[in-house]
Amino acid sequence: MLKESLEALTTLSALKFTLPALRAATPAVLGVNLMVGPNGVMMGTRLVVSAEWVEMMRQLVRAGVLSLPAVSAAVRIQAGQVMMAQGHDDLPRGVRDALGDAPEVRAMRVTGKTGAGMAEPPRHHVMPKEHRAWFEKRGFTGKMSIERFCVTLQQATHQAIHGGGNWKLGRQWPGEWNQMLMDALLKAESRAGQMLTRNTILEIVAKRMRFYDIPMNFVRCRGK
Amino acid sequence: MTDGRSWEGHWRVRLYERVRERGYDSLTAFAEARPTASLVALAEELGPDDIAGVQVFGGLLAEAERRKQLTRLVRSLLVRELAEALPNGWPAVLDDAHRLKVAVALGTWFSYTPETHKQRVDEVGDLLLATPPPPGWLPRGPDDELLLTLLPDEEA
Incomplete structure (x- = not known):
């Protein structure tokens, strides 16, 4: 799932949220319907991305390999997939906006030493x-x-x-x-x-x- | 083979599995049993599709460093280069064509040499060109007499 999420990064617009520590007592609200709980990022009762995934992403962001917007986008794409799995054929407009229905396919920038784009090998x-x-x-x-x-x-x-x-x-x-x-x-x-x-x-x-x-x-x- | 598969997966594990499969407990032992083969040839033997020469090289270097036998390794690397570049041994006359072969062999040897030995290797190159070895000289391994004189073990 991790690999697919990263490979599905196609949008540059970022939800403005930070990845809070999962030890937070109260769930933090991330965007429409997305909340961070002890198991990971949740949409209602459905797990969007697991706590382990979030932790892995945090390490990668801290190491400068991935940018925060890239991770945000991955979470949102995953959330979109969860919603589609629930049978939401037509996303409510507000939700689509929140997910950032961004225009053209553009790989997210990986901020690693090679400075390579996600989809383009150096x-x-x-x-x-x-x-x-x-x-x-x-x-x-x-x-x-x-x-x-x-x-x-x-x-x-x-x-x-x-x-x-x-x-x-x-x-x-x-x-x-x-x-x-x-x-x-x-x-x-x-x-x-x-x-x-x-x-x-x-x-x-x-x-x-x-x-x-x-x-x-x-x-x-x-x-x- | 150059199709890029050597870098897939856990190549160091793979490298050592192949060495052990052939009954050796170290890369050095495997390599010393084939003293004149090029590093690429060693890699091809270990894995024609999925082991690269540079991986073998790195392993040999790591082992030599641990065992404090770097100078021996450096000698053995010259042996391999000369075997490839001058199959008939040192040329009797250093005409342009032969000089180029020698030059490329010495250049490659230099490029394989760890920083700690580069100066000595350079001096050996100078010496071989200034006072050439006997025509036909082709060392068979790191214990070659002339090589040992040029580049003796200095490690403890």
Whole structure:
């Protein structure tokens, strides 16, 4: 249910409520018919989202991974589903307004480090953009610009690439993508005694992607 | 295989399950039994569709750090790079083509090296280019005599 709720986040307008501590003695009123009780968020006698879910959301909000409006929206969508389950084919107007019948589908923003939108996985520059000039000088211009060499990554892969894959090695981890690739390229070039060709660079990049098991499905870095 | 499945699920658990299934109690033991295989080849053996080279690398590094055998691991990583780049061993003549192969191998080795060893690895690279080893030299494992001279164990 959690995954579906998050994936169903399609609205930006937020109910203005805060997630109160569930230890509150009296139920807090959230919006039309929604109340927070000891078991979770209730609509009348029906449980909309459980206390555990709320707690999980609170952690994610506190960690900056989700924004409060995103969570509000999820709760409201869930509430809408509960109401539909009760056979409310046509939502009363007041309730629809409260649920925020928002316009176009727009993914909620996840405020995590990657700054990625909820529905859009991050696009990762295979050749680090901080070294754009270096790559340009070696032939990565025009149709071969580094902007044509992005890959979309699932969150887990993205973390693994940059964060050390959970081995908790700290400084010992040389496997951070950008660092490792540039080390290999720069050192190879210095040892070769001459500028690397574009083809050699691509070979090294391809080897690196194979090493990380990242499919070479390149997409443009900007835009769709 | 590069189809991205290596990152699904609990890959560290999976990695170690595969190692144990093959009768080894550590990644290091599994890897040392295949001293010249590339990290990608090790990964492919453990799981052609769902284990990545970098995962094997991370595991080896973590184990080596725990056992205080990092320098040995660093030597073994050069062994693997040279086996891949120079299957006939060190070239008799360092022409452009061979020099590039050596350069890429040394560059990759450097990129795999943890921060604590990068300087020594750099010096070894300098040395190998300045005073080349005998033609055909191809270390078979981390206990190769020349390698041990270049990069001796220094840990307690």
